[in-house]
Amino acid sequence: MTDRVDDEEELLFMSKLDFGDFPSSFRGSAFRPDDPGYAEARTIWNCRTMDAGPAFIAQCADTDDVVTAVRYASDRDLPLALRSGGHSTDGAGMPDGAFVVDLSHLKAIEVDPASGLVRVQPGVTLGVLDAATQKHGLVVPSGTVTTTGVGGLALGGGLGFNSRRFGMTVDNTVAYDMVTVDGRRVRADLDKNPDLFWGLRGAGHNLGVVTSFEFQAHQVGPNVHSGLILYPLDQAEEILTALDAHMAGASRALTVDPVLLPAPPMPGLPESLIGVPILILVVVFTGDPATADEAVEVVATLGTPMVNTVGPSTWLQTNSILDVIAPPGRRNYSKGGYIAALTPPVAAAFIEQMGRAPAPDGPGVSAAIAFQAVSGAVHDFDEDSVAFSRTGAMWLWEAVVQWDDPARDDEFLAFTAKALASVKPHVLSNSYVNLTAHQGEEWLRGLYGSPRKFRRLQALKAEWDPRNLLRFNKNIEPASGTGASV
Ligand SMILES: Cc1cc2nc3c(=O)[nH]c(=O)nc-3n(C[C@H](O)[C@H](O)[C@H](O)COP(=O)(O)OP(=O)(O)OC[C@H]3O[C@@H](n4cnc5c(N)ncnc54)[C@H](O)[C@@H]3O)c2cc1C
Known part of the structure; x- marks a missing residue:
């Protein structure tokens, strides 16, 4: 439900x-x-x-x-x-x-600069978290849009521009305080309720009400390199496949997230191209500034860019670079999943779908096919170490739509369904719970990877929410017959 x-x-x-x-x-x-x-x-x-x-x-x-x-x-x-x-x-x-x-008013943040441990309440948004930790040169690996809440993001996974260096948010979570569905306060970490601790890291929306997170932050910034590289669509297939190969061996301090979308107005972009589908590479390099140019140069020469804005920046500017395409107050929907590689047929299928995007409805970006790198350090953590699943994934992709007129709901939703259908044979059966609409019961059973993991989550659900009171989520029903009372 x-x-x-x-x-x-x-x-x-x-x-x-x-x-x-x-x-x-x-x-x-x-x-x-x-x-x-x-x-x-x-x-x-x-x-x-x-x-x-x-x-x-x-x-x-x-x-x-x-x-x-x-x-x-x-x-x-x-x-x-x-x-x-x-x-x-x-x-x-x-x-x-x-x-x-x-929980949106629970906004406390405590940073311990010495240990890098950060205690955060669920109503904190990512921009506020970044601002608090950057005062100490620290970052909690999380997501890319500043208005996203820590609560939902950190309980589902947490993928962003630092994931290739440090892993997902769930890989950097060391403890939770939770209120159980019958109103008891419990703690979950490696020692206390370790099974719950495992489940909260990826399937946390299903198990209780988390009132505080404890994260391990890392030194990043304040100076980093970032920006956008714009390519015409006719170069997109070649660039996406070359990027796939390049990122397999690239520095973990480099993240390149491609987006296919109608060109937004940008300095340096001819007016005739605005609204025409293009490829944008969102480039972020957080490593040694002395090696930034070299790391970015390779990406900029994968094709012949129309515009390249990559240069020195700060972490706070960088991690708000995508805010402009995610304004509040519009109708939104997305569908997507994991893929193992951006091969030529996969890239071609996405590019073809982008050419069929609905005509815009309202200002801003109406449709996009966006990719996020799920590589580097994300795969340092064992598949069974947490509930979140990552096996085989190298990219997360999603078809995202934004519009205003309710009468056009079907048209925009259909675009995301067709994008999914066009690459279905290449989409992995495991997925990321946070960045897609629900895709049905069969999909849900594969979401966390192996059937064994799903059974473990059903048993946890039976233990911590046997009446399934928390069912407004990608819902895991309690295993029948194991409903121990909490
Ligand atoms: C514009 C945009 C950009 C995004 N970018 C990224 C990104 O870069 N990386 C990424 O990983 N994800 C990203 N996401 C997805 C995001 O992680 C999920 O939408 C996430 O669920 C949002 O959390 P929230 O607290 O804002 O949402 P809410 O709508 O408040 O909650 C989402 C879910 O989490 C549950 N939940 C919320 N708080 C708690 C709690 N305290 N305890 C238990 N369950 C709780 C809710 O029941 C609900 O099912 C993005 C989403 C959007 C819309």
Whole structure:
């Protein structure tokens, strides 16, 4: 179940509750659909699900509030949705009929410069996290758009411009504080609840309400090299395949994420090309500045660029370079998965699909096929070390669409479905939970890799959420017959 409660009976039941007995000890703000402030409280980044109305939003002020809200919902068996940054593609943070525990106001960050350990609450967004850690020359490996929430990102995986150097966010998480679905506080690390610790690192949306993360940060920046290299589409197949080969042996401090998209207005780009599909390489080099030119030069000579903006920058500028193509308030959707290699047929299929993108609807980028490197240090960590799956993946790709007119929903969704169909034989059966809409039950069973891993997650779900109260996510149903009470 994702952005809707399919069960009409449950929706009706939830709509009749008045929550008049919600505890007065709750310090945050609580909203029912008719309350002033409800519309603002239920607004999330993705407007596609704006007509979905949660039954109740408990906007928590602190962890005690989380315990209060969860216990209230649990005592009444109410379906529980969690909202941190609100970036879920499926709109899972504010679904129809749900009792929402809103964690977006839990924003504490503590950085220990000596150890590099960083404690973060789930409502912190990536830009704020970067700003806090960069004061000490540190970075927590995470994602690429500053408005994304730590909560959902860090529990699903966390892939970004530092993953080739340090691995995923889950590989750099050393502890969690969690409120269980019946309202108990527990800790999960290598010593305490190690099985839960394993599951939270990749399947964390399913197991409890994480109220604090402890990450290992690394020295990065403040000075790095980054920028965009723009190529015409007729060079794209050759460049994508050459890039695939180059990255296999490239410095781990170099990340190059290709994007196929209609050309946005940019200095140096002829006006006649604006809106025409092109290839952009997003280039980030965080290693020794003395070797940056050499590392970047190879990428810039894979073809004949139209524009090349790569040069000295800061980490904070670099990790907000993609914000411009991810504005809040539009209708959004994406579908994608892992591929093992950008071979000529795979690259050609993506390029052909890009040529069939829907006509834009509103300002900004309407459709893109974006790739993120899943290489280097990501594969230093064993497949079974955490729930997140990585076996065989070298690239994560997704077809992303943004539009404004609800009447065009089908057209934009169809583009992502066709892009997926065009490369289906090459898409791996394991995947990354965070950067795609739900793709059905069979897909879900393969998402975490081996059947053994999925069974382990079902057993964990039975132990930590046996009633499946947390079901507004890519939902793992509890294993039957193993439902130990928590
Ligand atoms: C524009 C954009 C850019 C992105 N870029 C990247 C990227 O570079 N790298 C990357 O890895 N991902 C990226 N993502 C995907 C992102 O990781 C997921 O959408 C993630 O779920 C967002 O987390 P959130 O807290 O913002 O979302 P929310 O919608 O608040 O939550 C998402 C899911 O997490 C669950 N959840 C949230 N908080 C908690 C909690 N505290 N405890 C337990 N479960 C919780 C929710 O139940 C929900 O199922 C991007 C998404 C968008 C929209």
